[in-house]
Amino acid sequence: MATKKQKNWWVYLILFAGILLMLIPLLVTIISSFKTTREITGNFFGLPEEWTLANYLRLFEDGVIQYFGNSALITILAVGLIIAIIPMAAFAIARHMDRKKSFAIMYMLLIIGIFVPFQVIMIPMTKLMSQLGLSNITGLVLLYLAYAVPQTLFLYVGYIKTIVPKDMDEAAAIDGCGKFTMYWRIIFPLMKPMHATVLIINALWVWNDFLLPLLVLNKDQKMWTMPLFQYNYQGMYFSDYGPSFASYVVGIIPILIVYLIFQKNIISGMTSGAVK
Template sequence: MRELATESSVLTVDTAPPAPVLAPPPADTPATARPRPGSPPRRVLRWALIAVVAIVMLTPLYLLVLNAFKDQQDILASPFGFSGGLTVDHLVQAWSNPRFNIAKGYAITILFVVLVNVFSVFLAGPVAYVIARSTRRRFRVLMLFFLAGTFIPSQVLVIPVVYVLKTLGLMGTIPGYVMFETTLTLPFSIFLYAGYIRTVPTDIDQAAAIDGCGRYRTFWQIVFPLMRPVVATMVILNTFSVWNDFVNPQTILGPSSGLYTVTTGIYAAVGQYQTDYTVVFPTLLLAIAPLLVFFVIMQRHIISGLTAGSTKG
């Protein structure tokens, strides 16, 4: 009996079906293979696109910097080349141009930049806080009203503003110009501030209220310090806007006021019947040099401020 049991178990083992053999997955054919996101063709295409955009953006700056150190004949003969020698005499002459005191233009423009940024922060911040913390429908409508202001070009508003400023006696004055420039910065500032404040937890406001803080004190002492990234971004953008503006100061201030910014001063330095490039290019370089330095130093705050309110918490 034992021998039969042993033989039966052996037969059972020997007659078991073989395990199935898994076939290897079919390899991708060249027709169906796709390049991965990090593949060399895509990297080459991406860097080529970046190079083209960089060349297009840097070519005007290259022309400006190069021709600021060249003579009139060399600029006309070869604006992209280094024919002839380079000299700093034209920059010195542009600095002491009798038709445009660039140091005074710097001072007036910086004054406008500081005033516009200060008024913009103190006006847009509380308004954005009220809109962001309120759940009433009328405040949402008010937000849409401010947002619609971002789509109106400032040049369209110049003529109505001129009539208003003349009526108020502020035409050709610093307060009139600062009021207009501050108004232009409010729509986007309120929109950006409100979006950032919505990411700040409301528990902070409730804790401040328990400690006896009113809404005004809660905003300036607790919420506003948390808005540092977005405030820095708006200060940078407003600085660019005020510094590069030409139509508004030329129209509101006017030549008769004796007040000119960097951009309007450049226009005054250019001759009426001829164009002297040894005056135009050095003056333009002196006008944008501080802004370029400011941008290089503060550029990281632009991206960080714009993306700071994109996530919750």
């Protein structure tokens, strides 16, 4: 009698094919970063005749550290503010929306932003940021915080209503904890799986985002992020592919490390936060 694994061999075959589809472009990018442009154009999928770090050395000479630092700073600040501020709003809404219509209305108005296409607000947003003098890193971080509210609030509210019982609030109150103390010492630590999920989702978005930095930061080269640098770098050296591939590898490594660290908590956070 065939086992269940033998019957589902085609499932493993599809998964293996999917893994190859994801890994092959990554491996080609990494290998190409150690090849000369002549080797890339002559034998794109082959191994380099001689492994070289010249592409990376040239990349560092062209100031990649500054743009890497800009992206890192923006990502850390934006994700830090998202995780520090939005869960507080989510906790207040989750605890009161069933009893007070004002909280339910506020919640609906905030998450309705999920359905607003970015193209609709792109031009007004750019003009407003320019008029406020926020066409800089500070303004970009605030924009990321604002745009993260709908989806992140939805996830946190669902997680709190599903996973964090109200009995904990009452037990903490009996022990003499105020609202603020109760939230930071009891409720906030209980949301670690959702924190990990939100961190990965938003870190990936902020680190790889191209359009918002293009609209807000493109006027000043010193404030470029890694995607902006890669876009302009490829334009400057359109016939020299080696340094471009090296810049892609440098941009991939940090977010890949963050994902590997927090990936254990992602699935539990996503499934729990999307129940209600």
